[in-house]
Amino acid sequence: MSGLSKTERAGCTQILKSMTKEDVYSLSDTVTNKLIVVENVKEASGTIISFSKNAEELLKRKKVHRDLIFKYLAKEGVVMAPNSEKNKLVKRTLELWSSGKAVVDESIPGETDETRQRLTTETVSTNVQAEVGFDPLVLGQQFCQWFFQLLNSQNPSLGQPPQDWGPQHFWPDVKLRLLSRADSEQMEEFPGAELVSLRLLALIREERLLLSPNLDPLGLRTLASPHGLVLVAVAGTIHRDGACLGVFEQIFGLIRSPLENNSWKIKFVNLKIRGQDALCGTDMVAPALNYNSTELQLLSS
Template identity: 75%
Template structure:
């Protein structure tokens, strides 16, 4: 009976899980014209999905609020300007679902194996996009305010001697350094789980750069916005150094991270909507050497 594709169902399942019980029951009544009485949240979700003829119709419902769609897109690694109107968010969500290129849970491994097969055809930008989608989805899932099941975060995604440099400007400037997979992974966890931050990377060409060094290091630089709930707190720029791990199915692991965070008050007139990288290629090359 449902007119939704598998991808749309999976997407709506995430969006509906962000809704309150009261709104879910009300939405179920609306969708079924009160023909079906549901007993609990699970039944309400199933009923809503079963009686929905198409995805756009459901996204337009009043109870599917703008903020829910914004939050959902952020967890999927899709950056949208914080002031986007609901119709823009709906359009972007439908585009995302129609592209049906379901990102593998672990694009590191996927990117690694496809690269080996095509010899010289390795495109660092494709790896950069896949890596950022994977990394930020994983990191954002630790933020409990999204109501998502946290994914498998931990030191296993980093090299044992990984180094994190964290530079934050919000009023005053602070510089922190962390060494080792355990400390680095815990510092990231503190940002999302404890400080409830949400990272929304800008994967458009001006927000993402990637390049390789002759020694097998891939540099991925990305800019984006940082949110808490529906408030945009500022922007970030992050550079990852990735190296393959032959012991772990040749998957990519993080060797170093430079993270620069600027709060709204330190931005003074910068366009926050879709921040661009301020690093140029020659600065990145220096990091490769």
């Protein structure tokens, strides 16, 4: 299983502490492709640690300058030539961490005891890639069928009883990014389960929209992270009263809740909506995702 060991996490934490605030925020945006909004430097550092695939990948990021690694090694008593190239410093740092001789501070910025417990539970008990017979694509298909049926049931024009929609389907710290393009471009962000639930509900109940996902191969992609995060990306069409108004692309980040029978809950949502005026000839019948596998890999790593 990929990921950082306790020693690597502690070492990377020390290096992150020596970086500028601007570089830490920038690096957090890079490793999450700007889909996770952080509130402060500690949360940004914790996000970087949690979403890095391995220590080498993190050390080789452009924002992790060679001077930072050189100074870290010096503090650990490792003498290196002042003109050592970054690759050599990275290699020596990884050797130090694998030797078990590095000083280990187990506290990770942005992690509370509750967060550490949840991440540990997900890694040990719900590592999606390690489960026998687990298929992220099947999960994605089942999730989309459930989610859009649930959400669309809130549309009063359908004349059917609304199903049990609400904040209970989201993690408390969920974040929604909503990008709409019609005559102009507008970006909105909503933090927290209550606000996210209400904003999505308003799209369907107040604006009377109907979201129809394309669950064919061109419209649906999924990716499982070694940390327990599953990304579900789906494209579809937007309707109102029988008229097709545009298309949408939506990415969900799903994580299991060990305290709720390991049920999947939504960690973040990224929704892009394009009206007819912004389509420029895009296929309205079965829209395809613009996100490729590489972009999704960056989100889950």
